[in-house]
Amino acid sequence: MPFQKRVPPTPDYQQSIVELGPSNPVEAAKMAQEIDGVKNNPNGGDLAWGNTLIPGDSWSAQNPQDNQYNENKNVFYYPNAAATPGNAEADGWVALPQLGGFDLKRDVIRDNASMPFYITSDYDPKAIKKAVIIFPGKNRDSWKYTNLIRNAFEVALINHPELGLTNGTVLTIGPAVLNHYDTQFGAATPGDITWHGTQWQGGEGSKTPELDHRISLYEVLDYFNDWLFNTTNFPNLNAVTIAGHSMGGQAVQRYAMLKKQKVYDNNVHYWVGNPGSYAWLEYNRPVVNATCTQHDDWKYGIGGNTTKVPRYARKDVETNKAAIVSRYLERKVHYGLALLDNGPGDTHCEAVMQGGNHLDRGSNFVQLLGSMPGGFPVISQTVDFIANVSHQDYAMISNNQSLIRLFKEGYDQRLPDIVATNPGDKPKNTPVTPVATPPPRKFATHSNKLLSYVMLGGSVGLIIVIFTLLPFIFPANSDPWEQERWEQDAKRQLL
Numbered sequence: 001m002p003f004q005k006r007v008p009p010t011p012d013y014q015q016s017i018v019e020l021g022p023s024n025p026v027e028a029a030k031m032a033q034e035i036d037g038v039k040n041n042p043n044g045g046d047l048a049w050g051n052t053l054i055p056g057d058s059w060s061a062q063n064p065q066d067n068q069y070n071e072n073k074n075v076f077y078y079p080n081a082a083a084t085p086g087n088a089e090a091d092g093w094v095a096l097p098q099l100g101g102f103d104l105k106r107d108v109i110r111d112n113a114s115m116p117f118y119i120t121s122d123y124d125p126k127a128i129k130k131a132v133i134i135f136p137g138k139n140r141d142s143w144k145y146t147n148l149i150r151n152a153f154e155v156a157l158i159n160h161p162e163l164g165l166t167n168g169t170v171l172t173i174g175p176a177v178l179n180h181y182d183t184q185f186g187a188a189t190p191g192d193i194t195w196h197g198t199q200w201q202g203g204e205g206s207k208t209p210e211l212d213h214r215i216s217l218y219e220v221l222d223y224f225n226d227w228l229f230n231t232t233n234f235p236n237l238n239a240v241t242i243a244g245h246s247m248g249g250q251a252v253q254r255y256a257m258l259k260k261q262k263v264y265d266n267n268v269h270y271w272v273g274n275p276g277s278y279a280w281l282e283y284n285r286p287v288v289n290a291t292c293t294q295h296d297d298w299k300y301g302i303g304g305n306t307t308k309v310p311r312y313a314r315k316d317v318e319t320n321k322a323a324i325v326s327r328y329l330e331r332k333v334h335y336g337l338a339l340l341d342n343g344p345g346d347t348h349c350e351a352v353m354q355g356g357n358h359l360d361r362g363s364n365f366v367q368l369l370g371s372m373p374g375g376f377p378v379i380s381q382t383v384d385f386i387a388n389v390s391h392q393d394y395a396m397i398s399n400n401q402s403l404i405r406l407f408k409e410g411y412d413q414r415l416p417d418i419v420a421t422n423p424g425d426k427p428k429n430t431p432v433t434p435v436a437t438p439p440p441r442k443f444a445t446h447s448n449k450l451l452s453y454v455m456l457g458g459s460v461g462l463i464i465v466i467f468t469l470l471p472f473i474f475p476a477n478s479d480p481w482e483q484e485r486w487e488q489d490a491k492r493q494l495l
Contacts, residue, residue, distance in 0.1 A: 007036045008036075008340070009035045009036070009339065009340075011387070011388070013031075013035075014339050014385075014387035014388065015387060016031070017031045017032055017339060017385045017387070018339075018384075018385050018386070018387050021383055021384060021385045022377070022382070022384075023377075025366050025369075025370070025376055025377055025382075025383040026366060026367055026369075026370035026375075026376060028366075028383075028385055029362075029363035029364075029366040029367050029383075030363070030367070032337070032339060032359055032362075032363045032385060033359075033360060033363045033364075035339065035342075035359070037342050038342050038356070038357065038359050038360050038363075039356070039360060040287060040355070040356045040360065041342065041356040041357060041360065075154055075155055075158045075159060076154060077151055077154075078100065078101065078147060078150055078151055078154075079100075079147075080099075080143065080144050080147050081097040081098060081099040081100070081143040081144075081147065082097055083095070083096075083097040083141065083143065085185075086181060086182075086184065086185025086186070086187075087185075090139055091181040092179070092180075092181025092182045092183075092184055092185040092187065093140070093141075093181075093182050093185060093186075093187035094185050094186045094187060095186055095187050096116060096142075096143070096176050096187050097143055099118055099143045099146060099147060101120070101121055101150060102118040102119060102120060102121055102143075102146060102150075102172070102174075103118070103119055103120075103121050104116060104117075104118055104176075105117060105118075105119060106191075106192070107223070109193065109215055109219065109220055109223050110215070111209075111211050111212075111213075112191060112209070113191065113192075113193050113206070113209050113211060113215055114191050114192055114193065115175060115176075115192075115193050115220050115223070116175075116176040116178070116192060117142075117173055117174060117175045117176055117224075118142060118143060118146040118172075118173070118174040118176065119171070119172070119173050119174075120150075120171050120172050120173075123168070123171055124168060125233060125234050125235070126234075126235055126236060127168050127169055127236070128169060128170070128171045128234050128236065128237050129166075129169040129170070129236055129237060129238050129239075129411055129412075130169065130170045130171070130237070130238060130239050130240070130241070130407060130410065130411045131170070131171040131172075131173060131228050131234075131237060131239075131240045131241075132149050132170060132171070132172050132173070132240075132241050132243055132406055132407070133173045133174075133175065133221070133224055133240065133241070133242045133243065134146055134148070134149045134172065134173070134174050134243045134244065134248070135174075135175065135177065135201075135242075135243070135244035135248035135251050135252060136174075136177060136244075136247075136248055137244075137245060137246040137247045137248050137393065138198065138246065138247040140176075140177045140178065140179065140182070142174045142175060142176040142177060143174065143176075145174060145244075145245070145248065145393070146172055146173075146174030148393060148394050148397050148398075149172045149174070149243070149397065149406070150172055151394070151398065152394075152397045152398040152402070152403060152406065152407075153165070153170055153172070153407060155398050155403065156403040156407050156408075160400070160403060163403065163404065163407065163408050164408075164411075164412070165407055165408070165411065169411075170407055171228075171234075173224060175217075175220060175221075175224070177195070177200050177217070178192055178193070178194045178195070179194055179195050179196060179197055179198075179199075179200065179207070180194060180195075180196050180197070180207055180208075182194060183207075183208060188208070190209070191209055192208070192209075193206045193208070193209070193215055193220070194206060194207050194208045195207055195217070198247065200217045200251065201217070201247050201248070201250045201251035201254065201299075202250075202251075202254060202298065202299035202310070203216045203217055203218045203254060203255065203258060203299075203310035203312055203313075204216065204310055205310070205311065213311070214311075216310050216311070216312040217251065217255075218255050218258060218259065218260075218310065218312045218313070219312055221242065221255055221259070222259070222260060222262070225240060225262065225264070225268065226262070228240050229262075229264040229267070237414070238267060238410050238411060238412065238413055238414040239267045239268070239269060239409065239410025239411065239414065240267065240268055240269070240410075241268075241269040241270070241271055241405070241406055241407075241409065241410070242255065242256075242268065242269070242270050242271070243270075243271035243273070243397075243406055244271070244272065244273065244275075245273035245274055245336075245393045245396055245397065246273070246274055246275065246276065246345075246391065246393070247275075247276060248273075249272045249273045249274055249275035249276075250275040250276055250277060250278075250299075250346075252270050252271065252272050252275075253270070253272045253275055253278055253279060253333070254279045254299055255270070256270040256272075256328060256331050256333050257279045257302070257324065257328050258279075258309075258310065258312065258313035258316070258317075258324070259313075259331075260312075260313065260316075260420075260422055261327065261418075261420040261421060261422050262420050263417040263418055263419070263420050264417060265331070265418060265420065266332075266415040266416070266417075266418055267410055267414055267415050268331070268332065269332045269333075269334065269405070269409050269410055270331065270332065270333045270334065271334050271336065271402070271405050271406055272333060272334070272335050272336065273335075273336040273393075273396045273397070273402070274336065274337065274338055274341050274345075274358050274362070274391055274396060275345075275358070275361075275362070276345030276346035276351060276358065276361075277299075277300060277345065277346040277348075277350070277351035277354055277361060278300075278354060278361065278365050279298070279299055279300065279301060279302065280296065280300060280301040280354060280365075280368070281301075281325050281328070281329075281368055281369075281372065282301075282303070282325075282368065283296050283301070283303045285353040285354060286353070286354065286355055286364045287352060287353045287354070287355065287356075288353070289349055289352070289353050291349070292349035292350060292352075292353055294350065295349070295350045295353050297350075298310070298317075300348075300350040300351065300354070302317050302321055302324060302325075303321060306318050313424070314424075315423075315424025316422050316423045316424040317423075317424075318424065319423040319424045320423035323423045324423065325372075329369075329372060329373075329374070329378065329380070329381070330380055331380060331381075332380050332381065332409070332410075333380070333381045334381070334382045334383075334384070334405040334409070335362065335365075335366070335381075335382070335383040335384070336383075336384050336386060336396055336399070336401070336402055336405070337358075337359055337362040337363070337366075337383065337384070337385050337386065338358070338359065338385075338386045338389040338390055338391065338392070338395075338396060339359065339385055339386060339387050339388070339389070340359075340388065340389060340390040341357070341358040341359050341389070341390050341391045342356075342357045342358065342359050342360070343357055343358055343390070343391045344356075344357050344358075345357060345358045345361070358391060366383050369381065382405070384399070384401040384402065384405070386399050386401070386402070
């Protein structure tokens with residue numbers, strides 16, 4: 001295919017999309033697809049503006065023309081931890097590095113299987129009002145994303161006092177997602193939960209340690225949520241945001257789809273940044289491909305082969321798929337889509353049927369939400385189009401709108417608990433059906449019953465009297481001395 005010159009969108013055109021997004025995200029999504037190199041173009045990232053991915057995560061790594069951070073306000077940027085990859089492709093890590101300002105801990109999820117994670121050091125449980133659980137991207141460099149959240153919070157504190165955030169009130173947790181390469185190179189210690197390849201983001205079962213029932217990443221997330229929303233642990237915590245960019249965004253969106261409902265769910269938020277693909281909400285797709293017959297199987301949808309759904313939520317999906325979709329639409333999911341992110345992302349046919357690239361798929365998904373009952377936007381879900389940003393993690397996370405979604409949403413108020421139900425749950429407290437009393441039999445009168453009892457008692461008494469009198473009626477059969485004389489006489493006759 002010959003090289004095609006792409007024309008980047010003008011700042012004014014991008015800004016018009018950004019401003020339209022909150023009130024009319026569907027029309028904003030359509031405008032985003034009109035950007036050159038977006039609509040149905042799986043090669044957009046190769047043919048676009050050369051900034052599909054900006055390496056590095058510091059201020060100097062961002063595009064100078066869209067640097068939104070005011071360095072004159074002295075927002076200190078905390079450096080990332082140094083980690084050693086196991087090979088040149090960074091498929092695995094030699095060790096989980098120590099990250100300044102965070103503790104590296106390991107909690108047992110169940111069956112002596114432990115999950116390593118980074119958590120803010122020296123926090124005061126009583127001061128915590130909001131927690132952010134951040135997932136890494138494909139490289140599983142959890143320490144980096146944990147550090148990005150810390151730096152983004154500093155931007156919010158210093159550059160945006162209008163948000164009303166206070167230092168020491170936000171807890172950051174970064175689960176250290178490990179796979180079989182990390183076992184090979186040393187980052188995963190014995191007992192650590194690991195997954196095969198990228199299966200962690202789809203909620204599939206763990207690879208190690210060997211267990212009768214493997215552990216899903218979604219079960220790990222439930223563990224953290226249960227711990228955080230326990231008022232004994234955090235008496236003043238109001239909300240939790242589960243966040244991820246790129247592959248981490250895929251993990252978050254799919255968890256939001258299948259998460260077991262808990263009583264605190266009204267206070268759980270999800271931030272999904274530039275995912276490579278989605279768990280779709282209906283069978284049809286924007287792009288037709290007759291040869292891609294498994295496009296609705298999990299993790300690209302829930303309408304296909306249910307055996308591919310993680311065991312964590314398989315019964316729920318098998319019982320009522322429509323209820324799963326309705327529940328998802330009620331959850332507080334916040335989508336972040338970069339207007340320069342036309343990179344291909346997930347290249348499987350199931351993903352390409354959702355759109356040609358990151359922005360195209362995200363825009364199609366927003367339009368899908370608009371076609372659902374109630375339309376879009378709804379109170380629970382939002383979409384933020386981010387101008388002048390490509391597939392850049394820090395530029396997405398620290399964007400002004402993203403700061404609101406990550407740190408401000410739910411910060412000031414905890415909503416009431418709900419009654420938690422899931423489609424596949426076994427009924428609880430099912431009333432026992434009483435056994436019907438049989439109708440009285442014919443002649444079952446009081447006098448007849450009394451007569452039957454007298455006859456039964458008389459019969460038993462007569463039997464007792466007879467057995468008592470038998471030794472007296474037949475004494476030879478009952479006297480042991482007489483029996484002995486009979487035996488002696490019999491022996492003499494035999495001789």
